[in-house]
Amino acid sequence: MASPVRRxxxxxxxxRPGQPIGITELAxxxxxxxxxxxxxxxxxHLxxxxxxxDEARPGPSCRVRTYRGGRSGYGLEVTPDEFDLAQFTLAARRGRNLLLRGEAEPAAGVLEGALAW
Structure with missing residues (x-):
């Protein structure tokens, strides 16, 4: 994807996966x-x-959504297991909770996994 605007x-x-972003906000x-x-x-650009x-991998273009009505705008449908930021956030949260419970060794493994994302 060569265009900085499209990126x-x-x-x-x-x-903001799965949430509409209005034209004004995008602009x-x-x-x-x-x-x-x-x-x-x-x-x-959309x-x-x-x-x-679709050139990168056939199919994902249909996940760029046009929202109408009270939630008008555009967005991208992405599931948490497809998006590394969501996976990182979940793993980091699990690791932090383990640390807060005093479970340093398991926390280290979970946090290393988070960094791998």
């Missing part, structure tokens, strides 16, 4: 001073992002 959109989606994340054509530019995702 930024994908990053925004991955930081504010992409540009210090969004152009008047921001909405059209974002829609074009089309290209879908194409890029």
């Amino acid at each position: 930024a959109i994908l990053t925004a989606f991955l930081l 504010e994340r992409l540009w210090d001073d969004p152009p008047t054509s921001a909405a059209a530019n974002i829609r074009s 089309t290209a992002l879908r194409r890029d995702l």
Whole structure:
């Protein structure tokens, strides 16, 4: 994926998986001073992002969602087991809980696993 704008959109989606991000918020994340054509530019980049995702691996483009109604915007459906940040966060939380219970040896193993993500 060569476009820095598409990478930024994908990053925004991955930081809030399964949640809609509105056009205004995306524009504010992409540009210090969004152009008047921001909405059209974002829609074009979303089309290209879908194409890029399918070129990398067929199928994921259908997971770029368009939300309508009260939750209007765009987002990416990602399950926790597909996303390393979610896996890292869960493992780090488990390791921290083990440490708080005084179980240092098991905690070390769990935290090493978190770092592997």
